[in-house]
Amino acid sequence: LSFATDTAVTAAADGEFAAEIRPGWDVVGNANGGYLMAIAARAMAPAARPDPISITAHFLSPGRPGPVIVGAETVKEGRSYTTVRCTLRADRPVLTVLGTFGDLSEPVDAPERVDAAPPDLPPPDDCVRVVPSESGFPPPMMDNLDLRIHPHDATFAVGEPSGRPMFRGWLRFEGEQMDTVGLLLAVDSFPPTIFNAHLPVAWTPTLELTTHVRARPAPGWLRCQFTTRFITGGMLEEDGEVWDSTGRLVAQSRQLALLPRGS
């Protein structure tokens, strides 16, 4: 698996792009939502504005391995940003996306203030590495993603959820530097927070996922935290923060996921 190769798109006719959902990025047959957003972002991003500043996807049907078409349409090209919408489809629409792209290559001269800190984590080698299982969960993409979960959050895997719907951990690609499109996968690469709640819920499909990219990540490990505060009305949010090796916030995310009714 190579993230750069496996999210590549090829310009086709009429402003459309051809791409392929590659095997290995799925969870028991359904492609990871962040991976699908990354394919969409490759098609949406103008050459001079490669960074997704804010990008939202609504998920319409499962993405299965195989060829897909991305129809991208520029809504506005402004002085600093370009806004693009697209739908990625196979035999039916898989996800529809709205994003604004810019260029984060230069530092910005503006006031800063941060009322938060990256999660406090033991060193990566003292965390629990997530490795693929033949059952399909953890998924095969964990060969490409080096994901180390905080030991306090990792005992769900042996049937002992922490009781807090939260995951913290380290993340990096194996053998690839992560770009801002990679962050779209990063924010969707941890287990669902609900796995650590004491609730009888096995699966929470994502209705919508929004990611804000604040900066290009420096080389090295990312520190990540995902938390849920509101499981209400048959829905839950999952808030993500991703910090790079310099201690800088590089991405913030929120997804809205659905609980099975009557569960």
Add this chain to the structure above:
Amino acid sequence: LSFATDTAVTAAADGEFAAEIRPGWDVVGNANGGYLMAIAARAMAPAARPDPISITAHFLSPGRPGPVIVGAETVKEGRSYTTVRCTLRADRPVLTVLGTFGDLSEPVDAPERVDAAPPDLPPPDDCVRVVPSESGFPPPMMDNLDLRIHPHDATFAVGEPSGRPMFRGWLRFEGEQMDTVGLLLAVDSFPPTIFNAHLPVAWTPTLELTTHVRARPAPGWLRCQFTTRFITGGMLEEDGEVWDSTGRLVAQSRQLALLPRGS
């Protein structure tokens, strides 16, 4: 001013809707972003699915009072939800929106867990009511919205910001019950959080705003809280929570706003 009347849309040809940005919902000439999203939502929502479950707008140019056209296009009609995208335009595109709509009229049978509480507020009469100013700020819509800010957060108005980029307060419509489309305005009706930071920033235009609606609000006052934790890279997020009079979370929002460069 009447929110219901002032967000009404009329079906026109080719799946488009005619509407009007009414005067009074602007801040010094620019229509409030939540108000514009409410107009878009009226055009987007299917009759049987009036509730915006998750809705995202990217703001493209200022909305000025006058007639607008909303071109709404259904992306997918599913078993429980309908996903729609639209662009609202005057002589140029004003905002582009992606939303998934459903029906929140029935209670949902699913597990609940809340790790948060509504903001602790003095009674509305002991808070600071925001009233319109002839200067245009506070804006005229504050005649229609009854907004009472926590006294600890309100001294920015006399040149003494609290030092924390946060606002808490009560909110209701004058003489109208708030529906789920009204919540799209509610999450954008408080002053920008940055007004309470000790930063020399006067104006933070919104690039993108996403609202999740979790439930229809019960009659009565809403309790609201807006906080910013990350002012970095020339951007800041503003996270909103809106709770109804029964103590239930009814909406969660996040917007990404821009700092003026070099400010």
